[in-house]
Amino acid sequence: MTRSIAKPVLVRSVLAALSLALPLVGAGTALRTSPSLAAGASDDESERLARWKEIRTSIFGDKTIAPTDSLVKIDAPVRALDASLVPITLTMPEKDKIAGIHLVIDDNPSPYAAHIAFGPGADAGEIKLRVRVNNYTNIHAVVETKDGRLFETTKFVKASGGCSAPMGMSDEEAMKGMGDMKLKFAEAQPGRPVEATLMIRHPNFSGMQMNQITRDYTPARYINKVAITRGDQAVLTLDGDISIASNPVINFGLQPEGQGPIKVVATDNQNGRWEHSFTAPSATN
Protein backbone atom coordinates (compact mmCIF):
# COMPACT_ATOMS: atom_id res chain seq x y z
CA MET A 1 0.00 0.00 0.00
CA THR A 2 1.22 3.47 -0.80
CA ARG A 3 2.56 5.13 2.32
CA SER A 4 3.25 8.62 1.12
CA ILE A 5 1.70 10.88 -1.39
CA ALA A 6 3.98 13.12 -3.36
CA LYS A 7 1.50 15.56 -4.83
CA PRO A 8 -1.84 16.84 -3.60
CA VAL A 9 -3.41 16.09 -6.95
CA LEU A 10 -2.82 12.40 -6.33
CA VAL A 11 -4.74 12.26 -3.09
CA ARG A 12 -8.05 11.15 -4.45
CA SER A 13 -6.66 8.41 -6.67
CA VAL A 14 -4.28 7.13 -4.03
CA LEU A 15 -7.04 7.02 -1.47
CA ALA A 16 -9.22 5.23 -3.97
CA ALA A 17 -6.46 2.69 -4.34
CA LEU A 18 -6.15 2.54 -0.60
CA SER A 19 -9.78 1.71 -0.14
CA LEU A 20 -9.51 -0.84 -2.92
CA ALA A 21 -7.10 -2.71 -0.75
CA LEU A 22 -9.46 -2.66 2.18
CA PRO A 23 -11.61 -5.72 2.45
CA LEU A 24 -14.23 -4.15 4.65
CA VAL A 25 -16.94 -6.64 3.92
CA GLY A 26 -16.61 -10.32 4.61
CA ALA A 27 -16.91 -11.09 0.93
CA GLY A 28 -13.89 -8.88 0.27
CA THR A 29 -15.84 -6.48 -1.85
CA ALA A 30 -13.78 -3.47 -2.71
CA LEU A 31 -14.87 0.10 -2.77
CA ARG A 32 -13.95 2.67 -5.36
CA THR A 33 -15.26 6.09 -6.22
CA SER A 34 -14.86 7.23 -9.74
CA PRO A 35 -13.12 10.58 -10.23
CA SER A 36 -15.93 11.48 -12.63
CA LEU A 37 -18.19 11.57 -9.62
CA ALA A 38 -16.02 13.98 -7.68
CA ALA A 39 -17.93 15.41 -4.76
CA GLY A 40 -19.07 18.97 -4.48
CA ALA A 41 -21.30 21.16 -2.34
CA SER A 42 -23.38 22.14 -5.35
CA ASP A 43 -24.28 18.66 -6.51
CA ASP A 44 -27.88 18.10 -7.32
CA GLU A 45 -30.05 15.25 -6.18
CA SER A 46 -29.48 13.11 -9.27
CA GLU A 47 -25.69 13.34 -8.97
CA ARG A 48 -25.91 12.30 -5.32
CA LEU A 49 -28.13 9.41 -6.24
CA ALA A 50 -25.74 8.33 -8.98
CA ARG A 51 -22.85 8.40 -6.56
CA TRP A 52 -24.70 6.36 -3.98
CA LYS A 53 -25.65 3.80 -6.63
CA GLU A 54 -22.03 3.37 -7.58
CA ILE A 55 -20.86 3.10 -3.97
CA ARG A 56 -23.70 0.73 -3.12
CA THR A 57 -22.86 -1.56 -6.01
CA SER A 58 -19.19 -1.64 -5.08
CA ILE A 59 -19.97 -2.64 -1.50
CA PHE A 60 -23.10 -4.75 -1.81
CA GLY A 61 -23.09 -5.81 -5.45
CA ASP A 62 -26.55 -6.46 -6.86
CA LYS A 63 -28.20 -7.10 -3.52
CA THR A 64 -31.47 -5.31 -3.00
CA ILE A 65 -31.41 -2.60 -0.36
CA ALA A 66 -34.85 -1.53 0.77
CA PRO A 67 -35.47 1.87 2.30
CA THR A 68 -36.49 1.83 5.94
CA ASP A 69 -37.79 4.30 8.49
CA SER A 70 -38.03 1.82 11.30
CA LEU A 71 -35.01 -0.48 11.27
CA VAL A 72 -32.31 2.18 11.48
CA LYS A 73 -32.19 5.89 12.15
CA ILE A 74 -29.25 8.30 11.82
CA ASP A 75 -28.80 11.21 14.19
CA ALA A 76 -26.18 13.72 13.11
CA PRO A 77 -25.87 17.49 13.23
CA VAL A 78 -27.28 19.09 10.07
CA ARG A 79 -24.28 21.40 10.07
CA ALA A 80 -21.18 20.03 11.73
CA LEU A 81 -19.51 22.19 14.40
CA ASP A 82 -16.19 20.51 13.76
CA ALA A 83 -15.87 18.65 10.48
CA SER A 84 -13.09 16.48 11.89
CA LEU A 85 -15.28 15.27 14.73
CA VAL A 86 -18.89 14.76 13.74
CA PRO A 87 -20.83 12.69 16.26
CA ILE A 88 -23.14 10.12 14.64
CA THR A 89 -25.77 8.09 16.48
CA LEU A 90 -27.27 5.02 14.82
CA THR A 91 -30.43 3.73 16.44
CA MET A 92 -31.87 0.30 15.67
CA PRO A 93 -35.15 -0.09 17.58
CA GLU A 94 -35.76 -3.67 16.41
CA LYS A 95 -32.36 -4.62 17.72
CA ASP A 96 -32.87 -8.36 17.93
CA LYS A 97 -33.22 -8.52 14.15
CA ILE A 98 -29.93 -6.75 13.45
CA ALA A 99 -26.73 -8.57 12.48
CA GLY A 100 -24.65 -5.59 11.48
CA ILE A 101 -24.53 -2.06 10.17
CA HIS A 102 -22.56 -0.29 7.46
CA LEU A 103 -21.85 3.44 7.59
CA VAL A 104 -21.10 5.23 4.34
CA ILE A 105 -20.19 8.91 3.99
CA ASP A 106 -20.86 9.29 0.29
CA ASP A 107 -18.70 12.28 -0.51
CA ASN A 108 -15.71 11.42 1.63
CA PRO A 109 -12.56 10.47 -0.29
CA SER A 110 -12.90 6.97 1.08
CA PRO A 111 -16.66 6.72 1.61
CA TYR A 112 -16.95 3.38 3.37
CA ALA A 113 -16.45 4.65 6.93
CA ALA A 114 -17.26 1.62 9.06
CA HIS A 115 -18.85 -1.77 9.23
CA ILE A 116 -19.98 -3.18 12.55
CA ALA A 117 -20.88 -6.84 12.97
CA PHE A 118 -22.72 -7.63 16.19
CA GLY A 119 -22.01 -10.78 18.19
CA PRO A 120 -24.24 -12.46 20.77
CA GLY A 121 -22.70 -10.34 23.54
CA ALA A 122 -23.92 -7.08 22.02
CA ASP A 123 -27.09 -5.13 22.44
CA ALA A 124 -27.56 -3.79 18.91
CA GLY A 125 -29.98 -1.02 19.82
CA GLU A 126 -27.56 1.87 19.46
CA ILE A 127 -24.10 2.69 18.15
CA LYS A 128 -22.32 6.02 18.38
CA LEU A 129 -19.25 6.97 16.40
CA ARG A 130 -17.28 10.13 15.66
CA VAL A 131 -16.47 10.63 12.03
CA ARG A 132 -14.77 13.04 9.67
CA VAL A 133 -16.87 14.68 6.99
CA ASN A 134 -15.02 16.20 4.08
CA ASN A 135 -17.85 17.77 2.13
CA TYR A 136 -21.57 18.39 2.05
CA THR A 137 -22.72 14.81 1.86
CA ASN A 138 -25.34 12.18 2.28
CA ILE A 139 -24.56 9.73 5.04
CA HIS A 140 -25.99 6.27 4.51
CA ALA A 141 -26.58 3.63 7.13
CA VAL A 142 -27.29 0.15 5.82
CA VAL A 143 -28.40 -2.49 8.30
CA GLU A 144 -28.12 -6.16 7.67
CA THR A 145 -30.78 -8.28 9.34
CA LYS A 146 -30.09 -11.72 10.71
CA ASP A 147 -31.98 -13.22 7.77
CA GLY A 148 -29.55 -11.54 5.39
CA ARG A 149 -31.64 -8.66 4.08
CA LEU A 150 -30.39 -5.07 3.69
CA PHE A 151 -32.17 -1.85 4.60
CA GLU A 152 -30.95 1.71 4.22
CA THR A 153 -31.62 5.18 5.51
CA THR A 154 -29.87 8.44 4.78
CA LYS A 155 -29.14 11.83 6.28
CA PHE A 156 -27.64 14.95 4.72
CA VAL A 157 -24.82 16.64 6.62
CA LYS A 158 -23.12 19.95 5.89
CA ALA A 159 -19.43 20.03 6.73
CA SER A 160 -16.18 20.50 4.90
CA GLY A 161 -12.52 19.72 5.26
CA GLY A 162 -12.85 17.07 7.96
CA CYS A 163 -10.47 14.61 6.34
CA SER A 164 -7.77 17.11 5.44
CA ALA A 165 -8.02 19.29 8.55
CA PRO A 166 -4.65 19.33 10.30
CA MET A 167 -4.50 17.96 13.80
CA GLY A 168 -3.11 21.11 15.42
CA MET A 169 -0.06 19.35 16.76
CA SER A 170 2.98 17.53 15.45
CA ASP A 171 2.62 13.98 14.19
CA GLU A 172 4.78 12.78 17.06
CA GLU A 173 2.56 14.52 19.57
CA ALA A 174 -0.55 13.12 17.91
CA MET A 175 0.89 9.61 18.20
CA LYS A 176 1.66 9.92 21.90
CA GLY A 177 0.09 7.09 23.87
CA MET A 178 -1.05 5.37 20.68
CA GLY A 179 -3.04 2.28 21.54
CA ASP A 180 -4.03 3.39 25.04
CA MET A 181 -7.64 2.57 25.76
CA LYS A 182 -10.40 3.42 28.19
CA LEU A 183 -13.66 1.57 28.57
CA LYS A 184 -16.39 3.36 30.49
CA PHE A 185 -19.74 1.97 31.52
CA ALA A 186 -22.97 3.73 32.27
CA GLU A 187 -24.59 2.64 35.50
CA ALA A 188 -25.78 -0.96 35.19
CA GLN A 189 -29.36 -1.88 35.95
CA PRO A 190 -30.35 -5.50 36.44
CA GLY A 191 -31.74 -7.01 33.27
CA ARG A 192 -31.03 -3.94 31.16
CA PRO A 193 -28.32 -3.61 28.50
CA VAL A 194 -25.20 -1.79 29.68
CA GLU A 195 -24.04 1.18 27.68
CA ALA A 196 -20.29 1.14 27.14
CA THR A 197 -17.90 3.75 25.69
CA LEU A 198 -14.63 2.58 24.22
CA MET A 199 -11.94 5.22 23.71
CA ILE A 200 -8.77 4.44 21.78
CA ARG A 201 -5.79 6.78 21.54
CA HIS A 202 -4.82 6.84 17.90
CA PRO A 203 -4.33 9.76 15.47
CA ASN A 204 -6.14 7.93 12.66
CA PHE A 205 -4.12 9.90 10.12
CA SER A 206 -6.23 10.22 6.99
CA GLY A 207 -3.36 10.50 4.53
CA MET A 208 -4.75 13.91 3.53
CA GLN A 209 -3.17 15.91 6.32
CA MET A 210 -0.14 17.77 5.09
CA ASN A 211 3.15 17.95 6.87
CA GLN A 212 5.19 20.50 4.97
CA ILE A 213 8.33 19.88 6.95
CA THR A 214 8.73 16.81 4.82
CA ARG A 215 6.82 18.46 1.95
CA ASP A 216 4.59 15.49 2.09
CA TYR A 217 1.37 14.18 3.48
CA THR A 218 1.43 12.32 6.75
CA PRO A 219 0.88 8.74 5.59
CA ALA A 220 -2.52 7.30 6.33
CA ARG A 221 -2.40 5.40 9.59
CA TYR A 222 -5.75 4.40 10.96
CA ILE A 223 -7.48 1.79 13.08
CA ASN A 224 -8.78 -0.79 10.65
CA LYS A 225 -10.20 -3.32 13.07
CA VAL A 226 -11.51 -3.38 16.60
CA ALA A 227 -12.68 -6.69 18.01
CA ILE A 228 -14.55 -6.68 21.31
CA THR A 229 -15.23 -9.91 23.16
CA ARG A 230 -16.61 -10.77 26.56
CA GLY A 231 -15.50 -14.07 28.01
CA ASP A 232 -15.71 -16.33 24.99
CA GLN A 233 -18.56 -14.38 23.43
CA ALA A 234 -18.17 -11.92 20.57
CA VAL A 235 -19.59 -8.49 21.30
CA LEU A 236 -18.81 -6.69 18.09
CA THR A 237 -16.26 -6.24 15.37
CA LEU A 238 -15.66 -2.84 13.81
CA ASP A 239 -13.92 -2.45 10.47
CA GLY A 240 -12.81 1.17 10.23
CA ASP A 241 -11.29 3.55 7.77
CA ILE A 242 -9.86 7.07 7.53
CA SER A 243 -13.32 8.59 8.02
CA ILE A 244 -13.21 7.71 11.70
CA ALA A 245 -12.10 10.75 13.75
CA SER A 246 -8.76 10.75 15.56
CA ASN A 247 -8.77 9.14 19.00
CA PRO A 248 -11.71 6.92 18.02
CA VAL A 249 -14.62 6.69 20.41
CA ILE A 250 -17.39 4.15 20.01
CA ASN A 251 -20.47 3.71 22.15
CA PHE A 252 -22.20 0.35 22.13
CA GLY A 253 -24.49 -1.79 24.24
CA LEU A 254 -23.67 -4.96 26.17
CA GLN A 255 -26.13 -7.76 26.83
CA PRO A 256 -26.86 -7.77 30.56
CA GLU A 257 -26.27 -11.48 31.05
CA GLY A 258 -22.71 -11.46 29.69
CA GLN A 259 -19.94 -12.88 31.86
CA GLY A 260 -16.23 -12.39 32.18
CA PRO A 261 -13.78 -9.61 31.35
CA ILE A 262 -14.12 -7.56 28.20
CA LYS A 263 -11.21 -7.85 25.82
CA VAL A 264 -10.52 -5.29 23.13
CA VAL A 265 -8.07 -5.93 20.32
CA ALA A 266 -7.39 -3.04 17.97
CA THR A 267 -5.17 -3.09 14.91
CA ASP A 268 -4.16 -0.40 12.45
CA ASN A 269 -3.19 -0.54 8.80
CA GLN A 270 0.51 -0.33 9.66
CA ASN A 271 0.54 -3.49 11.70
CA GLY A 272 0.00 -1.79 15.03
CA ARG A 273 -1.81 -4.10 17.47
CA TRP A 274 -3.08 -3.28 20.94
CA GLU A 275 -4.92 -5.46 23.36
CA HIS A 276 -6.55 -4.45 26.63
CA SER A 277 -8.77 -6.21 29.11
CA PHE A 278 -11.44 -4.54 31.21
CA THR A 279 -13.63 -5.66 34.06
CA ALA A 280 -17.26 -5.21 33.16
CA PRO A 281 -19.80 -4.14 35.73
CA SER A 282 -21.99 -6.96 36.86
CA ALA A 283 -25.65 -6.31 36.27
CA THR A 284 -26.65 -8.86 38.87
CA ASN A 285 -25.38 -6.74 41.75
Next chain:
Amino acid sequence: MRADAGRSRWSTTRRSALFGGLCLCCLPTLGRSAEGFDLQEVGPGIFIRRGPDAEATPENDDAIANIGFIVGDRSVLVTESGGSLADGAWLRAEIRKRTDKPISHVVLTHVHPDHCFGAAAFAEDKPVYVGHHALRAALDARGEYYRGRLVEILGADRAGSVVYPTLEVTDGAEVDLGGRAVRFAAHGAAHTNCDLSMRDSASGILFPADLLFVTRIPSLDGSLVGWLKEADRLRAMRATKAVPGHGPRLVDVAPALDDLTRYLTILRDETRKAIVADVPIEKAVRTVAQSERDRWVLFDTYNGRNVTQAFKELEWE
Protein backbone atom coordinates in the same frame (compact mmCIF):
# COMPACT_ATOMS: atom_id res chain seq x y z
CA MET B 1 12.39 57.98 26.57
CA ARG B 2 8.95 58.28 25.11
CA ALA B 3 8.57 58.03 21.41
CA ASP B 4 7.44 61.20 19.76
CA ALA B 5 5.05 59.45 17.46
CA GLY B 6 1.93 60.87 19.04
CA ARG B 7 2.28 64.00 16.99
CA SER B 8 -0.88 66.01 16.93
CA ARG B 9 -1.25 65.56 13.22
CA TRP B 10 -1.78 61.87 13.73
CA SER B 11 -3.78 61.91 16.90
CA THR B 12 -7.36 60.92 16.57
CA THR B 13 -9.88 63.48 17.64
CA ARG B 14 -11.39 63.21 21.04
CA ARG B 15 -14.75 62.96 19.39
CA SER B 16 -13.94 59.92 17.33
CA ALA B 17 -12.32 58.29 20.31
CA LEU B 18 -15.41 58.92 22.35
CA PHE B 19 -17.90 57.77 19.83
CA GLY B 20 -15.89 54.91 18.46
CA GLY B 21 -17.54 53.37 15.49
CA LEU B 22 -20.61 55.55 15.63
CA CYS B 23 -19.24 58.65 14.02
CA LEU B 24 -16.84 57.07 11.60
CA CYS B 25 -19.13 57.58 8.64
CA CYS B 26 -17.89 61.13 8.42
CA LEU B 27 -14.19 60.35 8.68
CA PRO B 28 -12.34 60.56 5.38
CA THR B 29 -9.95 57.79 6.42
CA LEU B 30 -12.77 55.28 6.28
CA GLY B 31 -12.20 53.56 3.00
CA ARG B 32 -14.59 50.73 3.69
CA SER B 33 -18.14 50.14 4.56
CA ALA B 34 -17.35 48.05 7.62
CA GLU B 35 -17.98 49.98 10.78
CA GLY B 36 -14.99 51.11 12.76
CA PHE B 37 -12.65 50.36 9.94
CA ASP B 38 -10.02 52.91 10.76
CA LEU B 39 -6.87 53.28 12.81
CA GLN B 40 -6.99 55.10 16.08
CA GLU B 41 -4.11 56.09 18.29
CA VAL B 42 -4.61 54.21 21.54
CA GLY B 43 -1.29 55.22 23.08
CA PRO B 44 1.64 57.37 22.02
CA GLY B 45 2.57 56.18 18.55
CA ILE B 46 0.34 53.12 18.78
CA PHE B 47 -2.28 52.87 16.07
CA ILE B 48 -4.90 50.12 16.13
CA ARG B 49 -7.74 49.12 13.81
CA ARG B 50 -10.65 47.34 15.47
CA GLY B 51 -11.64 44.22 13.59
CA PRO B 52 -15.38 43.64 13.41
CA ASP B 53 -16.76 40.65 15.32
CA ALA B 54 -17.51 38.71 12.16
CA GLU B 55 -16.38 35.72 10.16
CA ALA B 56 -14.28 36.05 7.00
CA THR B 57 -16.42 37.04 4.01
CA PRO B 58 -15.67 38.16 0.46
CA GLU B 59 -16.72 41.66 1.53
CA ASN B 60 -14.50 42.03 4.60
CA ASP B 61 -11.21 40.60 3.28
CA ASP B 62 -10.90 38.62 6.52
CA ALA B 63 -10.00 41.95 8.16
CA ILE B 64 -11.52 40.82 11.44
CA ALA B 65 -8.66 41.03 13.95
CA ASN B 66 -7.33 44.07 15.77
CA ILE B 67 -4.25 45.03 13.80
CA GLY B 68 -1.96 48.03 13.84
CA PHE B 69 1.52 49.36 14.39
CA ILE B 70 3.87 50.98 16.87
CA VAL B 71 6.14 53.84 15.81
CA GLY B 72 9.55 54.24 17.42
CA ASP B 73 12.19 56.91 16.82
CA ARG B 74 13.89 54.76 14.25
CA SER B 75 11.39 52.32 12.89
CA VAL B 76 7.91 50.84 12.87
CA LEU B 77 6.70 47.53 14.27
CA VAL B 78 3.52 45.99 12.86
CA THR B 79 1.62 44.42 15.77
CA GLU B 80 -0.46 42.06 13.60
CA SER B 81 -0.16 41.59 9.86
CA GLY B 82 -3.83 41.37 8.91
CA GLY B 83 -6.19 38.65 7.76
CA SER B 84 -5.29 38.59 4.08
CA LEU B 85 -2.89 40.11 1.58
CA ALA B 86 -5.55 42.76 0.95
CA ASP B 87 -5.84 43.54 4.65
CA GLY B 88 -2.05 43.68 5.05
CA ALA B 89 -1.78 45.97 2.03
CA TRP B 90 -4.43 48.25 3.54
CA LEU B 91 -2.45 48.45 6.78
CA ARG B 92 0.79 49.15 4.97
CA ALA B 93 -0.82 51.99 3.03
CA GLU B 94 -2.21 53.43 6.27
CA ILE B 95 1.26 53.28 7.85
CA ARG B 96 2.75 55.09 4.87
CA LYS B 97 0.17 57.85 5.20
CA ARG B 98 1.50 58.48 8.69
CA THR B 99 5.22 57.86 8.67
CA ASP B 100 8.12 57.25 6.32
CA LYS B 101 10.12 55.34 8.92
CA PRO B 102 11.16 51.87 7.85
CA ILE B 103 8.91 48.97 8.81
CA SER B 104 11.47 46.92 10.70
CA HIS B 105 9.28 44.25 12.34
CA VAL B 106 6.07 42.43 11.53
CA VAL B 107 4.68 40.30 14.34
CA LEU B 108 2.90 37.03 13.56
CA THR B 109 1.13 36.46 16.87
CA HIS B 110 -0.07 32.94 16.04
CA VAL B 111 -1.01 30.64 13.20
CA HIS B 112 -4.63 31.73 12.62
CA PRO B 113 -5.24 33.25 9.19
CA ASP B 114 -6.94 36.42 10.44
CA HIS B 115 -3.63 37.29 12.11
CA CYS B 116 -0.89 36.17 9.75
CA PHE B 117 -2.13 36.18 6.17
CA GLY B 118 -1.35 39.88 5.72
CA ALA B 119 2.38 39.23 6.21
CA ALA B 120 3.29 39.06 2.53
CA ALA B 121 2.08 42.64 2.02
CA PHE B 122 5.20 43.80 3.86
CA ALA B 123 7.69 41.72 1.87
CA GLU B 124 9.26 44.74 0.13
CA ASP B 125 10.09 46.26 3.52
CA LYS B 126 12.20 43.20 4.30
CA PRO B 127 11.11 43.28 7.94
CA VAL B 128 12.03 40.84 10.67
CA TYR B 129 9.00 38.57 10.99
CA VAL B 130 8.62 37.79 14.69
CA GLY B 131 6.86 34.60 15.77
CA HIS B 132 6.63 31.92 18.44
CA HIS B 133 9.16 29.10 18.09
CA ALA B 134 6.32 26.69 17.33
CA LEU B 135 4.78 28.91 14.64
CA ARG B 136 6.82 27.51 11.78
CA ALA B 137 5.67 23.97 12.44
CA ALA B 138 2.09 25.15 12.89
CA LEU B 139 2.26 26.99 9.55
CA ASP B 140 3.76 23.87 8.00
CA ALA B 141 0.84 21.84 9.21
CA ARG B 142 -1.96 24.29 8.47
CA GLY B 143 -0.75 27.15 6.29
CA GLU B 144 -1.72 25.71 2.94
CA TYR B 145 -5.04 24.50 4.30
CA TYR B 146 -5.84 27.99 5.55
CA ARG B 147 -4.68 29.52 2.31
CA GLY B 148 -6.98 27.21 0.37
CA ARG B 149 -9.97 28.24 2.46
CA LEU B 150 -9.09 31.94 2.12
CA VAL B 151 -8.69 31.61 -1.64
CA GLU B 152 -12.17 30.10 -1.79
CA ILE B 153 -13.57 33.12 0.01
CA LEU B 154 -11.44 35.99 -1.29
CA GLY B 155 -9.83 34.75 -4.48
CA ALA B 156 -6.17 33.96 -5.03
CA ASP B 157 -5.03 37.53 -5.56
CA ARG B 158 -6.41 38.84 -2.27
CA ALA B 159 -5.81 35.85 0.01
CA GLY B 160 -2.12 36.11 0.79
CA SER B 161 0.42 33.40 1.42
CA VAL B 162 2.28 31.64 4.18
CA VAL B 163 5.17 33.70 5.57
CA TYR B 164 7.51 32.16 8.11
CA PRO B 165 8.94 33.93 11.14
CA THR B 166 12.57 35.00 10.80
CA LEU B 167 12.91 35.72 14.52
CA GLU B 168 11.65 32.70 16.40
CA VAL B 169 10.99 33.48 20.06
CA THR B 170 11.77 30.57 22.33
CA ASP B 171 11.16 32.17 25.68
CA GLY B 172 11.46 35.92 25.53
CA ALA B 173 12.95 38.47 23.15
CA GLU B 174 13.21 42.23 22.86
CA VAL B 175 13.41 44.56 19.91
CA ASP B 176 14.39 48.21 20.02
CA LEU B 177 12.46 50.61 17.79
CA GLY B 178 14.41 53.65 19.01
CA GLY B 179 13.23 55.23 22.21
CA ARG B 180 10.98 52.29 22.96
CA ALA B 181 11.43 48.56 23.21
CA VAL B 182 8.94 45.80 22.61
CA ARG B 183 9.34 42.69 24.72
CA PHE B 184 7.96 39.38 23.51
CA ALA B 185 6.86 36.35 25.48
CA ALA B 186 6.29 32.93 23.94
CA HIS B 187 3.43 31.13 25.68
CA GLY B 188 2.60 27.50 26.29
CA ALA B 189 -0.32 25.93 24.44
CA ALA B 190 -3.36 28.10 25.12
CA HIS B 191 -5.51 29.74 22.43
CA THR B 192 -3.25 27.91 19.95
CA ASN B 193 0.09 26.15 20.42
CA CYS B 194 2.06 29.18 19.19
CA ASP B 195 0.77 32.28 20.98
CA LEU B 196 3.13 35.24 21.24
CA SER B 197 2.38 38.26 23.43
CA MET B 198 4.29 41.52 23.65
CA ARG B 199 4.56 44.62 25.73
CA ASP B 200 5.55 48.12 24.74
CA SER B 201 8.00 49.72 27.15
CA ALA B 202 7.00 53.31 26.36
CA SER B 203 3.29 52.98 27.14
CA GLY B 204 3.26 49.84 29.25
CA ILE B 205 0.45 48.56 27.03
CA LEU B 206 0.18 44.79 26.75
CA PHE B 207 -0.51 43.10 23.41
CA PRO B 208 -1.79 39.63 24.33
CA ALA B 209 -3.16 39.04 20.81
CA ASP B 210 -5.71 36.21 20.88
CA LEU B 211 -4.80 35.18 24.39
CA LEU B 212 -7.34 37.89 25.18
CA PHE B 213 -10.72 38.03 23.47
CA VAL B 214 -13.10 40.82 24.42
CA THR B 215 -16.73 40.93 23.20
CA ARG B 216 -16.11 38.19 20.63
CA ILE B 217 -16.30 34.68 22.07
CA PRO B 218 -12.85 33.14 22.64
CA SER B 219 -12.07 30.30 20.26
CA LEU B 220 -10.20 27.35 21.67
CA ASP B 221 -7.62 25.71 19.45
CA GLY B 222 -4.71 24.91 21.75
CA SER B 223 -5.28 23.84 25.33
CA LEU B 224 -8.08 24.86 27.67
CA VAL B 225 -6.10 24.03 30.81
CA GLY B 226 -3.07 25.74 29.29
CA TRP B 227 -5.00 28.88 28.40
CA LEU B 228 -6.14 29.34 31.98
CA LYS B 229 -2.52 29.01 33.06
CA GLU B 230 -1.31 31.56 30.50
CA ALA B 231 -4.10 33.94 31.51
CA ASP B 232 -2.60 33.90 35.01
CA ARG B 233 0.77 34.65 33.52
CA LEU B 234 -0.66 37.65 31.65
CA ARG B 235 -2.27 38.84 34.87
CA ALA B 236 1.08 38.62 36.63
CA MET B 237 2.58 41.02 34.08
CA ARG B 238 0.60 43.74 35.89
CA ALA B 239 -0.21 45.79 32.83
CA THR B 240 -3.14 48.19 33.17
CA LYS B 241 -4.16 48.42 29.53
CA ALA B 242 -4.17 45.92 26.72
CA VAL B 243 -4.93 45.73 23.01
CA PRO B 244 -6.84 42.45 22.70
CA GLY B 245 -6.76 40.31 19.55
CA HIS B 246 -10.49 40.89 19.11
CA GLY B 247 -12.82 43.42 20.67
CA PRO B 248 -12.34 47.09 21.54
CA ARG B 249 -8.98 48.57 20.61
CA LEU B 250 -7.88 49.20 24.17
CA VAL B 251 -9.25 47.66 27.35
CA ASP B 252 -8.53 47.49 31.06
CA VAL B 253 -6.59 44.29 31.54
CA ALA B 254 -8.05 43.05 34.81
CA PRO B 255 -11.80 42.97 33.99
CA ALA B 256 -11.14 41.72 30.46
CA LEU B 257 -9.04 38.83 31.75
CA ASP B 258 -11.70 38.13 34.37
CA ASP B 259 -14.35 37.79 31.66
CA LEU B 260 -12.12 35.53 29.60
CA THR B 261 -11.22 33.24 32.48
CA ARG B 262 -14.82 33.12 33.65
CA TYR B 263 -15.87 31.70 30.28
CA LEU B 264 -12.91 29.32 30.06
CA THR B 265 -13.44 28.11 33.62
CA ILE B 266 -17.13 27.41 33.01
CA LEU B 267 -16.22 25.66 29.77
CA ARG B 268 -13.66 23.51 31.59
CA ASP B 269 -15.74 22.69 34.65
CA GLU B 270 -18.97 21.94 32.81
CA THR B 271 -17.18 19.84 30.19
CA ARG B 272 -15.46 17.84 32.92
CA LYS B 273 -18.79 17.38 34.63
CA ALA B 274 -20.37 16.17 31.39
CA ILE B 275 -17.57 13.66 30.84
CA VAL B 276 -17.86 12.28 34.35
CA ALA B 277 -21.64 12.04 34.02
CA ASP B 278 -21.32 10.23 30.66
CA VAL B 279 -23.07 13.04 28.83
CA PRO B 280 -22.26 12.34 25.19
CA ILE B 281 -20.36 14.96 23.21
CA GLU B 282 -23.29 15.64 20.87
CA LYS B 283 -25.37 16.64 23.87
CA ALA B 284 -22.58 18.46 25.69
CA VAL B 285 -22.14 20.87 22.77
CA ARG B 286 -25.69 22.08 23.40
CA THR B 287 -25.58 22.24 27.19
CA VAL B 288 -22.11 23.29 28.31
CA ALA B 289 -21.47 26.98 29.09
CA GLN B 290 -24.94 28.08 27.99
CA SER B 291 -25.02 30.58 30.87
CA GLU B 292 -22.45 32.56 28.86
CA ARG B 293 -24.62 32.81 25.78
CA ASP B 294 -25.64 36.45 26.13
CA ARG B 295 -22.18 37.63 27.08
CA TRP B 296 -20.37 37.01 23.79
CA VAL B 297 -20.80 37.85 20.14
CA LEU B 298 -20.76 34.78 17.83
CA PHE B 299 -21.49 32.49 20.78
CA ASP B 300 -23.60 30.09 18.73
CA THR B 301 -20.93 29.87 16.05
CA TYR B 302 -18.06 28.97 18.36
CA ASN B 303 -19.25 27.63 21.70
CA GLY B 304 -20.17 24.18 20.40
CA ARG B 305 -16.81 23.94 18.68
CA ASN B 306 -15.07 25.03 21.89
CA VAL B 307 -16.94 22.32 23.79
CA THR B 308 -15.81 19.79 21.19
CA GLN B 309 -12.19 20.88 21.67
CA ALA B 310 -12.53 20.87 25.44
CA PHE B 311 -14.12 17.43 25.38
CA LYS B 312 -11.28 16.04 23.26
CA GLU B 313 -8.71 17.52 25.64
CA LEU B 314 -10.36 16.58 28.90
CA GLU B 315 -11.79 13.13 28.18
CA TRP B 316 -8.33 11.59 28.43
CA GLU B 317 -7.51 13.24 31.79
